[in-house]
Ligand SMILES: [Zn+2]
């Protein structure tokens with residue numbers, strides 16, 4: 001049987017890469033078919049890469065957090081790597097890569113329900129994966145994200161977090177990198193360090209702050225109740241985080257997610273890490289987390305023209321979140 005490889009196809013009209021991955025269509029949806037949870041009992045999973053217990057890697061395979069290669073990966077670890085031109089016109093790319101899942105032990109506990117040391121353990125797994133991916137010659141961008149609930153794209157109710165390496169830098173991230181670079185070249189300072197400073201002074205969109213991080217609603221939000229968590233210390237890639245910062249991040253992360261849990265009725269959301277690509281150094285970039293609740297649905301204006309309409313000012317959104 002011919003193995004169906006994932007293809008990246010380039011859309012010349014929008015300058016976007018699209019992922020075509022037929023085997024992803026075969027993965028089960030446990031929100032719809034009630035079956036045994038594939039993460040409560042991991043016997044049918046691939047062998048985990050890392051087992052973590054009490055904040056440390058555990059060689060006896062005892063775990064509260066594990067990293068497992070996705071059984072239905074978008075990209076697979078293989079030697080195949082091809083750039084193909086179709087009809088001397090369309091461009092597609094077949095490339096290997098990584099697609100790992102970080103799974104936490106409890107079936108019904110999300111990040112917001114876990115104690116701070118367990119959240120630190122989750123961040124340690126992310127650092128470890130970034131260090132591993134950086135050694136590979138094929139990885140450019142890494143997408144680290146979480147889908148909470150069916151509306152946010154999850155196919156399993158058991159909390160899991162995804163790390164997907166890409167052999168390209170997708171359009172939105174490339175655009176963001178260009179903006180950081182241009183701002184740095186013009187002003188000789190980091191764009192996001194400046195945003196952090198302004199949000200601290202302005203306070204209207206500020207939601208929470210500690211020694212190492214600030215959380216705020218962005219000045220021009222794409223999503224209703226979108227929140228950014230940004231480190232105060234300028235670093236480009238997440239694995240540069242130190243132990244003190246990891247604890248501070250865990251606390252502020254939990255605080256924001258508890259606001260979503262307490263202020264809304266069973267809110268579905270995504271969160272994403274905006275990180276520098278791993279193929280070279282991007283000193284002008286500043287990593288941050290972005291949280292997107294799934295409250296408003298996209299209509300024609302958003303889907304067709306990329307124009308988001310927010311029914312509430314971000315200042316009002318931040319005020320509401322501060323009280324939650
Ligand atoms: Zn489970």
Ligand SMILES: [Zn+2]
Nearest residue numbers: 190193234286
């Ligand atoms: Zn910065």
